[in-house]
Amino acid sequence: MKPETHPDYRQVVFRDQAAGYAFLTRSTATSDTTIEWDDGQTYPVVDVEISSESHPFYTGKARVVDSEGQVAKFRRRYESPTPDSVLHTAPDGDPAPEDVVLASGRDLTEANLEWARRRIASEGRSALDRELP
DSSP: OOTTSSOOOEEEEEEETTTTEEEEEEEOOOOSOEEEOTTSOEEEEEEESOOTTTOHHHHTOOOOOOHHHHHHHHHHHHSOOOHHHHHHHSOSSOOOHHHHHHHHTOOOOHHHHHHHHHHHHHHGGGGGTSOOO
């Protein structure tokens, strides 16, 4: 190795301000302050705001993310409606022809809307109660 190109790698104490925890390790970090360690030696000390002793992930105090709610939100926004979702969102009366067409997975064409109108006329609300072809 070339001399004078690499930083000094030595024993350094890292002290967690939040938890009052300190540990001795090797590092190139520099500091003007020193501390006397348990072994009687004096080492440079680097104060840190967070370490494994105070970080929420390592202490078990991490916030739980509601990933199931996020997935449901995504599906509501981007997936096409299912017969079950149309049934639960349709008003108490007969469903709209558009709801029946979308629930069946068909395109919103005039022919499909006419098919849905006939189905609603013959079956009423039960047009959404069973699996649609």
